[in-house]
Amino acid sequence: MLFFSYFKELVGKEVTVELKNDLAIRGILHSVDQYLNIKLENTRVVDQDKYPHMLSVRNCFIRGSVVRYVQLPPDGVDIDILHDATRREARGG
Amino acid sequence: MSDGPGLESLVDQTISVITNDGRNIVGILKGFDQATNIILDESHERVYSTKEGVQQLVLGLYIIRGDNISVVGELDEELDANLDLSKLRAHPLKPVIH
Numbered sequence: 001m002l003f004f005s006y007f008k009e010l011v012g013k014e015v016t017v018e019l020k021n022d023l024a025i026r027g028i029l030h031s032v033d034q035y036l037n038i039k040l041e042n043t044r045v046v047d048q049d050k051y052p053h054m055l056s057v058r059n060c061f062i063r064g065s066v067v068r069y070v071q072l073p074p075d076g077v078d079i080d081i082l083h084d085a086t087r088r089e090a091r092g093g
Numbered sequence: 094m095s096d097g098p099g100l101e102s103l104v105d106q107t108i109s110v111i112t113n114d115g116r117n118i119v120g121i122l123k124g125f126d127q128a129t130n131i132i133l134d135e136s137h138e139r140v141y142s143t144k145e146g147v148q149q150l151v152l153g154l155y156i157i158r159g160d161n162i163s164v165v166g167e168l169d170e171e172l173d174a175n176l177d178l179s180k181l182r183a184h185p186l187k188p189v190i191h
Binding site: 019020021022023025030031032033037038039043050051052053054055056057058059060061062063065066 | 098099100103109111113115117129139141159160162163164165166167168169172173176181183184186187188189190191
């Protein structure tokens with residue numbers, strides 16, 4: 001549940017989601033659910049010349065199971081808070 | 094795309110689905126469930142190739158199993174109408190490798 005909570009904090013920020021088929025989609029994080037499915041708004045594919053398959057898509061839902069990386073804004077993570085939270089989770093709550 | 098992370102807001106809208114095997118299927122979202130299984134009405138597949146423009150294959154009413162879905166995009170009708178698919182050339186998308 002830790003990363004679910006963490007991603008909820010990132011709602012409204014711009015992220016790049018790289019998929020397991022090498023497609024990378026940039027957009028504003030709109031929402032996340034328990035499966036880490038991601039909804040992005042105002043999306044554009046990073047290499048549109050190579051991947052014109054989503055040219056008429058501006059909002060999308062990405063299935064959590066196909067996400068390889070989520071690239072975050074530089075100020076998107078508070079290391080100290082995340083450290084504490086991971087330690088707490090490792091101790092079992 | 095208002096509230097929540099589900100697909101509620103896309104029901105009865107035209108969507109573009111990218112599957113794990115790299116296909117692109119466009120249709121009207123009629124239903125979905127927890128596992129992202131979806132029902133598409135009046136669907137067609139858009140086949141990309143480098144040799145010719147995008148080919149459209151009529152599929153009709155389709156159910157896609159959630160396991161096989163990568164992306165569900167809301168198709169912007171205006172942007173789509175301005176696309177000249179016959180001039181678009183691209184390699185088909187690669188399949189997802191888990």
